[in-house]
Amino acid sequence: MRNHEYDLCNLPGDLFREILLRLPVKLLLQLRTVCRSWNSFISSHEFVMHHHQRSTQPRLVYCSLESDGLDIMQCSVSSLLYNQLQPTRIEPLQIKYKTIQGSCNGLLCLCEGFPYRTLTLFNPCTRSVSLNVPFEYPGGDYLQPVFCGLGYDALRDKYKFVTGSKSSTVAAGLFRYRAKVCTFDPNPSWKTVDHPMFPYFTSCYSGTFVSGTLNWMAHVPDNDNEWFILTFDLETESFGRLCLPRNNHTHTGSCDYAPSLQVLKNFLSMSFQPACDINTACTIWIMKDYGVEKSWTILFTIPFGNAIIRSDIWLEPLYISEDEILLAYGKFNWSNLLVYNFRKGEVVHPMVEIEGSRDRSTIYPLSKSVYEKYFHVYHESLVSCLP
Template identity: 35%
Template sequence: MEPPHDYYERERKRKRKPLRVTINAPERLLSSTVTQSQPLPFLPNELIREILLRLPARSLLRLRRVCTSWKTLISSSQFAKDHLQHSTAADPSLSGPRVAYHHNYRDGFGDFSLRSLVENPSKPTEVVLLEERLNHTVIGSCHGLLCLRFDVVGINTCVRFRLWNPCTGLFTTASVECGDFLSDRGFGYDHVNDKYKLVVTVKHRREYTTRIYTFCRNPSKRAIQGIPFLSIKGDDKGVFVPGTATLNWIRSHAILGSMVFSLDLVKETFSEFSLPLNDPDDKTFFSPQLCVLRNCLAYCFDHEKTRWFVWVMKEYGVPKSWTKLAIIPSLPCLSNYHFRPLYIWGNNILVAVATPSRIVLYNLDNGSFEFPLLKPTPSIGLYVFIYHESLVLPPYPELPSSSFS
């Protein structure tokens, strides 16, 4: 009996010489047409680096296992900085923006994907609950790092702060300790000196002092006198504007009404400039908020509880560059409550609403609202921060641990 037709095909494949795969040479591309007698195609290291810079941070974490040279490259601080700059400049959505939140102290800490929430709001977005950090609160975010506050309970209870990269799991070795801590004011980055800094207000012998702590192996601190934090309006968390090395608040001025109060983290000095609309006698403005939209300082306020005005400052520190971005109507289910714009994705503004606690999407083109679903449903409030997944190393990082990974 003659063998079936596919028998000869199987025999031919079985006798074919196997492909040569070189594990320790990732620079060479494999092809189904390459045999042992042919050299494998070669990619220069410079081109490989350019390709890797265009991949998401989470993918790069897995690619570190390919070989030693890739691990060395991807783990370097310079590559992390270049990757951050490329991902945020080319297409911020490629940097895996996520929403981190906490609601009250010891009452919830977690995060979720912004892409998932915006692209399919009708499908529940999975919330990652970080129960091991229930006693942590977020002070601010910058370059993929979260500045966290936590209390150390013992004979002498003290307040500490440390930096954490949720994507890599790395955190700072040394934490900033504020024994006479009163309130946290903000977290940002000094790009001139390549330092991350924390601003707090402390009370010592009935005197209030503003201190700027620098995250390093032995955290340093410097006191600054004359900072008018007692006149700050609304949320006392400073808004960090990328590229400016400034933290910003709204404060009341006896003569000029409300002003933007700006603290320069490089010079460690402060200045003030005006808001787009400013009438100290106008009682129709409620709950003014500063935020960052498209890497610009933004200002929003409620007008007569009927609509929210959103302005952006296109050129930082130049009042004439204030530009009206949107007028968002107040819905019956959202009126009379504080809200905070968080991020612009395409033609949508992501907004956090305090009560009822939820995330809202407002379409800038057609004026429609969407109410994305989160699973499980967290209690978010206004303690919400956007961070972009990155490979940036916290100063003097430690490896992840079971207690703080």
């Protein structure tokens, strides 16, 4: 064993690093116990961030009442995409009575209670947990936030939680919009930030993190056709807006489904049901150069073609593999997951099994209850929740 360790440690540095970058988090956690030098290298900020960028282990998480009490559930995305002959194992994380309000770099932002009482960062892979931070509402009146999200300020190496709400304290019948930012460090703190003072609604509650920014789909209340992307730069702590693709007139059609935001293939992505195209169920765009509106490019289109993808179904993409297989959230009679193979044009509803359930029964995802689900896809990470 000693000779084996000696040989490994004397591999060329670049080769040794490349080997470790390809290993899953679970194995890396074990290797950290080999010796102090390995622990120091694997725990270094540079290695942790590079490993996350190279991660090929996506995981799906959501809050559920499918186990005893409200719990956070997770499963392997790869199993959902490729293991169609066996039910995917759904694992309860035993994080009771907390909801997911954002995700970033493999971390989940959890809120407890409603109105929210505390804010916590949690890494599902390492099980590390930050200290609880008392939640502060932007308006101070405990109205439900209009939007929120978790992001990473690379300049300061800090994770930040952003939340905005509307307050009716200005005048009767009028609302004022406010926003606050919580910075996670040894002494977490909240601060009020400037907020664009115009009325709008956000259709996506939890922000999408990409390129150092949080992003929400929004529109003017009296005009459902006027959609745009509300942005927040984590470094400058300032709001802005981006236009949607010019040749997609952002009209949601008779179904009135809002465009949705996600990160696909590491790009900011927008999915949309064209209003006047009777052949297309969903169009997926990506912004190849973040902030450059001319870089919007159609990635894929999903055609109508069978009873599963119909005109009354709203689809929200969650993940696209390198070989063009899509995991999406479909909403119709009840919420469900579906897998769509672009090359074959096939739709599959993967089966799942709840780990530790009493009956061990196989079920369709999300069809067991009528409660709404909000999904997050994250990549396994060694990122620590502790500053």
